[in-house]
Amino acid sequence: MNSVQILERLIGFPTVSRDSNLALIEYVRDFLSARGVDSRLYPDASGRKANLYACVGPSERGGILLSGHTDVVPVDGQRWSSDPFRLQERGARLFARGAADMKGFLACALRAAGLAAARPLRLPLQLAFSYDEEVGCLGVRSLIDDMSRWSHRPAFCIVGEPTMLRTAVGHKGKTALRATCHGRAAHSAAPDRGVNAIHMAGDLIGHIRRRQAGIAHGGARDPAYEVPYTTLHVGVIHGGTVLNIVPARCELEFEIRNLPADDPAALVSAIRADAAAVARSMHGDCDAGGDDVRIDFELVHEYPGLDTPSDSPVVELAAALTGNRERIKVGFGTEGGLFSGRLGIATVVCGPGSIDQAHRSDEFVALDQLQRCDAMMDSLLDRLA
Secondary structure, X not given: OOHHHHHHHHHOOOOEXXXXXXXXXXXXXXXXXXXXOOEEEEEOOOOOOEEEEEEEOOOOXXXXXXXXXXXXXOOOOOOOOOXXXXXXXXXXXXXXXXXXXXXHHHHHHHHHHHHHOOOOOOOOEEEEEEOOOOOOOOOOHHHHHHHOOOOOOOOEEEEOOOOOOOEXXXXXXXXXXXXXXXXXXXEOOOHXXXXXXXXXXXXXXXXXXXXXXXXXXXXXXXXXXXXXXXXXXXXXXXXXXXOOEEOOEEEEEEEEEEOOOOOHHHHHHHXXXXXXXXXXXXXXXXXOXXXXXXXXXXXXXXXXXXXXXXXXXXXXXXXXXXXOOOEXXXXXXXXXXXXXXXXXXEEEEOOOOOHHHOOOOOOEEEHHHHHHHHHHHHHHHHHHO
């Protein structure tokens, strides 16, 4: 099977993060098994999702790991020109949910694994297909936990997120948090008898915005990024019940996308201090002392950034495979920082398609991008052999 045929099968599995990916994983396992390649599954606690790992070639040596996620974002509320879970070819472009992000790369990796199974390899080709990347790089961690105990880990990792087959040597880390503001309810005709949790949230947002402004004007910078500094962003807020009740509760969700030079834990500590100051400032309202007037924090998810030196051998390998020596850094996150940070595996991000197509209606990958990715894989197999 060629990459387009494999991609057509992968697209047909609607692996939105909220749903199971097992049908796709079983297809991949059967595809590999039919070619004499064993694979190992790492199911989640519910049994509805799983990572897959496979090795083609001598497992007692470190080889090249091709990493990609099987989940896709929802299509809810989007206007598509065709069925998003059925591959459509129009004008040398292949349209479907996940075509660019990132089942196109998975298809090329599976094609390569099938070819590798028929060749004697000196070094192994390894596959790592994960779940729940789109909701915080959550699923791959069970595989990484297991890999941390292996005596023979991959030497290099290529994460196939869409970069137009340019070599990305870095991306920012992300920390997502939920802050819950606890005030005191009262009748809105006598607001001084309560503590307004929405006002607390507004004050905390003000602190977050001032910290963002300080970072933008005087913080660490890396001009290789489109946004060259660490960013803080409030994206969700929920609070109150009805207009004539002083709200006792308000939740907001915010994120930090940090340069490797910035410590997100230090930023979180500073924002916690800001929240404590906001709570204390409310204590003059209705004699509002006590632990019930407070702001609690919950970590939603986090993943580390990636910062691979430009002279790393894996960067040279990617340049040789693609014929492109351009090095870039990307604003979006990947599982690459986990492979690099947790396991010490030299990692780059390089895959077919454009991130500009990800998460939008009529997502597509160009046919020539898949062809170029196949050529990259063929060159990789020659080197492994």
